[in-house]
Amino acid sequence: MKHILYYFLSVVFISSGICAQEQEDTAPKKGHTNTNKFKQLYDEFSTPNAYRAASGAPGYAYYQQQADYKMDIVLDDKNTTLSGFETITYTNNSPDVLKYLWVQLDQNMRAKDSKSPLIQAGEVDPVMYPSQFTKKYLKERFDGGFNIQEVKDESGNPLPHTINRTMMRIELPKPMEKGDTFTFSIKWWYKINDHVNDGGRSGYEFFPEDGNRAYVIAQFFPRMAVYSDVEGWQNSQFWGRDEFALTFGDYEVNITVPADHILDGTGVLTNRKEVFSKIMMERYEQAKKSYNTPVVIVTQEEAEAKESTFSTETKTWKLKAENVRDFGFATSRKFIWDMMAVKIGDKDVMAVSMYPKEGNPLWEEWSTKAVASTLKTYSRMTFDYPYHKAISVHAKRQGMEYPMICWNYGRPKEDGTYTDRVKYGMMGVIIHEVGHNFFPMIVNSDERQWTWMDEGLNTFLQYVAEQDFGEAYPDALSEKDEHFPSDRGPAHMIVPYMSGNQDYIAPIMTKGLNTYQFGNNAYGKPATALNILRETVMGRELFDYAFKEYANRWKFKHPTPEDFFRTMEDASAVDLDWFWRGWFYTTDWVDIGIKDVKKYYVSSEPNTYMKDIMKERGIKKNQLRPLVFMVEEGSEDFKKSMKDQDPTEIKTVKEYLMDNFTPQERKAIKAPKYFYNITFEKPGGLVMPIIVEYTYADGSKKKETYPAQIWRFNDNEVSKAIASDKEIVNIVVDPNKETADIDTANNSWPKQEVQGEFDSFKEKIQG
């Protein structure tokens, strides 16, 4: 009956709208529902198995497929077409029987019937440049899709195949069992796109002044899709954004181009003597022994002289690469070429640059040095660079990576001058793209699914490498800069993103195609998270060991996010599930502050708290056992008990407690005079360590870090009782801005005015 009445009353209260307060009182406190933030990631992670161990290492039954390519490629410079005949030998190392194979046809993203433009939502622009208007409304769409001329088996029999946009399924004559090998060939051609005007990660730039083109050519051949224990066939379509998932293999590639072209690409050049002039050979031999200064193989003068030759003869460049996941090349008669050697472990690697004269003077000065410095840093942080060369090619507005070769932007003005932005942008992109040799070219993650696994890890190391480069080449820095001005990595630089409108933020663990703010989501935030992990949460020693372990476990293999997360914990004994959960699986932000500081003194007089208990239980003062009472400065208790005495005289400790200690123990006993109750608040959703700097009255400072687990029982606020022999005059949370705290207005005690940062944040999240 009572229950019914209570229920009835509740209904009345709710319907009359006066129940809100009561509801809040009976509901569990928000701060007591946070156990989830420290819950292990069993639900989110896939279960470890024979292929992928719980430690994050490859399991005992780990396998990966193999795809070997032999290709003859012809570039028709006049008609801007590329054609090829390729033979693929595919080995099924999986325990599964395969009935068909999937081959990627990335160029079909640019086919006339491509659906990529159809998923780009957009309205009528009220104002446009004529060129934009022309491109949008007046021009036929460029048709750069593959023309597949034949798909045949080894004996020349046509193989049934089905093209579904950027994927082609090839029916096998008989199913492939474990260990089986199947060889087939594809003949194809396509029209090369102008990457400057039509976009794309590869293509040509046309130079109207001299009528030449510089080609940077990639994802140009039908490539095997990955078949793995995680995805089965990774045949997710290429829409243009998510990059690639590729199988390792050996390549033999013959590329025929105009005879006056200079070409370089993935792999060892096996017919150098046929394609190099005598003087080039001599300079090349010199370059192999030059460790500090690049040696020019083709000079600017020589390149300029060729700009008008337009040879109708051809030359074939032969390249051979082992254990690479892809193949790319660059070719033009405009290319200047320089190289130098760099010691990596006990091996010499060639750092190489190719650029048209339009890249100078910036490129001859800094490209090859940036390549060399990058290889050193990345090798130190992961494993020795295993290939024999790394090439940086200058291509307008490009930043794109392939094994041993990458395209990079950064072009001076026509008069050869350049801004700091162009210079640092060029150095940064070279470091980044050369760095991609490690992630994902060697630590071969699935870019189609997880952009952050290569971009995030690589951007993190890019930051480390940029700082190293600035130290190794102080001349590269402008006068005003003490360090390389990295634009991603330092914690505070991610604050604008993480404090932004939540409607346009996705967790890092989101497929690249579907993320808002791609750059911040897949590059900036994971790079920052790793930097914070290294500098603040784990420390360099533990982080670097674990990161290196991950790189070594998964070099020349296919890791997943869990393999990374697990290895970082496995190799360090740091439980990071809370960190991965917060930073990678949510869009929460960091905001930790000081809510309140109370100062206490010790008193021998019972305080109000005690008096209430005594009154309730009828206890007389003389019945009390010795007790220490804490009174808050300024309180009634404080005024009464301290009267005229100095509050820092801790009589009670001496009077009551000393009896319990031996004379020897007494000597070692601490005698704190000041006691503080400090309450930290956490308006932000992310749990993070509380880094606190205490400043004392004598000017000295002490830094203390309370691990993130301090938030495990209360997600909103926690208090710490501090005893000190010196008076604390100032407390600052995150004094070095290392946690990406989005609101520093609450970071200091006594409060310091921080201009409007928080207000603008509040407007943003409400807006």
Ligand SMILES: [Zn+2]
């Ligand atoms: Zn990248």
